[in-house]
Amino acid sequence: xxxxxxxxxxxxxxxxxxxxxxxxxxxxxxxxxxxxxxxxxxxxxxxxxxxxxxxxxxxxxxxxxxxxxxxxxxxxxxxxxxxxxxxxxxxxxxxxxxxxxxxxxxxxxxxxxxxxxxxxxxxxxxxxxxxxxxxxxxxxxxxxxxxxxxxxxxxxxxxxxxxxxxxxxxxxxxxxxxxxxxxxxxxxxxxxxxxxxxxxxxxxxxxxxxxxxxxxxxxxxxxxxxxxxxxxxxxxxxxxxxxxxxxxxxxxxxxxxxxxxxxxxxxxxxxxxxxxxxxxxxxxxxxxxxxxxxxxxxxxxxxxxxxxxxxxxxxxxxxxxxxxxxxxxxxxxxxxxxxxxxxxxxxxxxxxxxxxxxxxxxxxx
Amino acid sequence: xxxxxxxxxxxxxxxxxxxxxxxxxxxxxxxxxxxxxxxxxxxxxxxxxxxxxxxxxxxxxxxxxxxxxxxxxxxxxxxxxxxxxxxxxxxxxxxxxxxxxxxxxxxxxxxxxxxxxxxxxxxxxxxxxxxxxxxxxxxxxxxxxxxxxxxxxxxxxxxxxxxxxxxxxxxxxxxxxxxxx
Numbered sequence: 001x002x003x004x005x006x007x008x009x010x011x012x013x014x015x016x017x018x019x020x021x022x023x024x025x026x027x028x029x030x031x032x033x034x035x036x037x038x039x040x041x042x043x044x045x046x047x048x049x050x051x052x053x054x055x056x057x058x059x060x061x062x063x064x065x066x067x068x069x070x071x072x073x074x075x076x077x078x079x080x081x082x083x084x085x086x087x088x089x090x091x092x093x094x095x096x097x098x099x100x101x102x103x104x105x106x107x108x109x110x111x112x113x114x115x116x117x118x119x120x121x122x123x124x125x126x127x128x129x130x131x132x133x134x135x136x137x138x139x140x141x142x143x144x145x146x147x148x149x150x151x152x153x154x155x156x157x158x159x160x161x162x163x164x165x166x167x168x169x170x171x172x173x174x175x176x177x178x179x180x181x182x183x184x185x186x187x188x189x190x191x192x193x194x195x196x197x198x199x200x201x202x203x204x205x206x207x208x209x210x211x212x213x214x215x216x217x218x219x220x221x222x223x224x225x226x227x228x229x230x231x232x233x234x235x236x237x238x239x240x241x242x243x244x245x246x247x248x249x250x251x252x253x254x255x256x257x258x259x260x261x262x263x264x265x266x267x268x269x270x271x272x273x274x275x276x277x278x279x280x281x282x283x284x285x286x287x288x289x290x291x292x293x294x295x296x297x298x299x300x301x302x303x304x305x306x307x308x309x310x311x312x313x314x315x316x317x318x319x320x321x322x323x324x325x326x327x328x329x330x331x332x333x334x335x336x337x338x339x340x341x342x343x344x345x346x347x348x349x350x351x352x353x354x355x356x357x358x359x360x361x362x363x364x365x
Numbered sequence: 366x367x368x369x370x371x372x373x374x375x376x377x378x379x380x381x382x383x384x385x386x387x388x389x390x391x392x393x394x395x396x397x398x399x400x401x402x403x404x405x406x407x408x409x410x411x412x413x414x415x416x417x418x419x420x421x422x423x424x425x426x427x428x429x430x431x432x433x434x435x436x437x438x439x440x441x442x443x444x445x446x447x448x449x450x451x452x453x454x455x456x457x458x459x460x461x462x463x464x465x466x467x468x469x470x471x472x473x474x475x476x477x478x479x480x481x482x483x484x485x486x487x488x489x490x491x492x493x494x495x496x497x498x499x500x501x502x503x504x505x506x507x508x509x510x511x512x513x514x515x516x517x518x519x520x521x522x523x524x525x526x527x528x529x530x531x532x533x534x535x536x537x538x539x540x541x542x543x544x545x546x
Contacts, residue, residue, distance in 0.1 A: 010534065010538065011506060013483075013487075014487075014502070014506055014534075014537070015506050015507065017484050017487045017488070017491070018403055018502070018503060018506055018507040019399075019507065020481070020484060021399075021402060021403050021488070021491070022398075022399025022400065022402055022403055022503075022507060023399065024402065024408070025398050025399070025402055025408050025411065025412075026408065027408050027409070028398055028402075028408045028409075028411065028412045029412055029416075031387075031390050031391045031394035031395070032387065032390075032391075034390050034394060034412070034415065034416050034419065035383075035386050035387040035389075035390035035391065036383075036387075037416060038386050038390065038416065038419060038420045038423060039382065039383045039386045039387075041420060
């Protein structure tokens with residue numbers, strides 16, 4: 001007998017055995033018994049009853065989805081809003097550092113541009129250096145947030161230029177105050193009442209001074225004596241354009257100060273207590289998309305409500321990234337600009353070269 | 366199978382439903398019980414598997430779009446239920462929670478008294494196969510499904526089913542030869 005024949009014979013033997021096994025069901029309930037049991041368990045099978053399990057699942061899924069939705073809505077209501085609300089105003093910044101030092105601001109003759117940026121909106125160029133590489137520095141929002149002033153220089157011609165800033169980020173020039181003399185590009189600051197503008201000038205009459213003078217101008221172009229609402233010399237002084245992040249920057253409310261060191265972005269009380277690490281160098285690098293650890297080189301401004309601070313990181317190129325970091329717990333942060341080119345690799349915008357638009361009454365002007 | 370509408374009186378609906386279930390069960394019961402008996406090795410377990418399988422099938426019968434596949438669909442449901450029960454019986458937890466009743470003391474005689482002499486050794490060998498092997502042997506050699514159809518019914522790859530068949534036959538042959546020697 002061949003192997004194949006042996007296999008077939010074995011299969012037949014096995015089939016006979018299986019048939020016998022299958023029939024060896026003595027003691028099993030009859031089909032009638034089983035049908036009766038199934039009937040008693042099922043009852044009449046109407047369409048509604050047949051669909052009942054599916055409907056039960058549907059109701060359960062809807063219930064779970066509703067609970068999840070309610071949970072998410074509740075979480076949104078309970079958790080703090082992601083970033084700069086309620087004062088999500090525009091942030092103006094220049095790519096050129098303002099300075100009363102001619103050597104610094106005129107370095108390399110590259111001039112500077114001014115941008116507006118805010119959460120969710122890419123930087124918008126509002127003042128261009130143009131082909132003449134004009135200098136445009138120190139954008140500063142008025143206390144009511146409606147007007148932006150900046151210093152301008154085109155060759156020997158200097159001016160303070162005032163722009164009306166609209167809600168959509170568009171701007172229109174409303175005034176141009178000529179700045180006599182021939183010194184540095186003026187770096188303007190507003191008086192607290194918003195009616196005057198001050199700046200330091202090293203050569204207000206065309207003759208260089210040993211110390212810069214504090215010049216105050218009215219919005220009509222008049223020159224005024226400094227008053228109690230005007231910025232002081234300290235207010236108008238500027239840090240080195242190489243960076244300022246290691247010097248604490250006090251918040252507008254005076255409750256926090258931020259600085260950066262090897263630990264990362266640090267917040268502390270003005271007296272040095274309650275030190276908190278807001279972002280490690282690795283976290284800041286990750287935030288702005290830099291491959292290795294990064295510490296901000298400058299904190300150029302606070303948000304008007306004092307809850308967020310701007311941070312600039314040198315990401316090479318030469319260029320910088322701008323982020324807003326919350327000082328409240330839990331710390332939140334968001335990138336406002338991933339790469340902005342500076343006007344020159346020798347000059348980096350720092351503290352005072354950005355301004356966060358104040359928003360009064362919870363709405364943008 | 367006629368559908369029953371909700372507007373019919375409850376008694377009439379009940380009677381029609383009972384009759385439909387009875388016809389459905391009668392048509393398939395013997396075949397399914399035989400298959401489950403082969404997989405489970407135990408008549409009571411086999412009856413449980415068939416009842417559960419038929420109930421599941423009756424509940425879900427509206428999902429079967431092609432009536433010509435009814436037989437295979439039922440075989441699949443019952444085979445898988447029988448496998449589930451057999452595996453549960455084989456697990457230590459299953460043995461602990463639902464042990465087989467030790468009924469030898471109430472049996473009036475040898476339960477295999479009617480067993481043909483030729484099947485004694487084969488039955489002992491067959492009982493040593495795994496539930497998965499018994500299932501593929503039953504579906505392929507008893508019910509006549511192809512290897513591919515068997516694979517679809519047990520939810521296993523074709524090669525796995527071939528391998529289970531080969532291993533089952535080898536083991537049965539080996540055990541039989543051992544018992545003869």
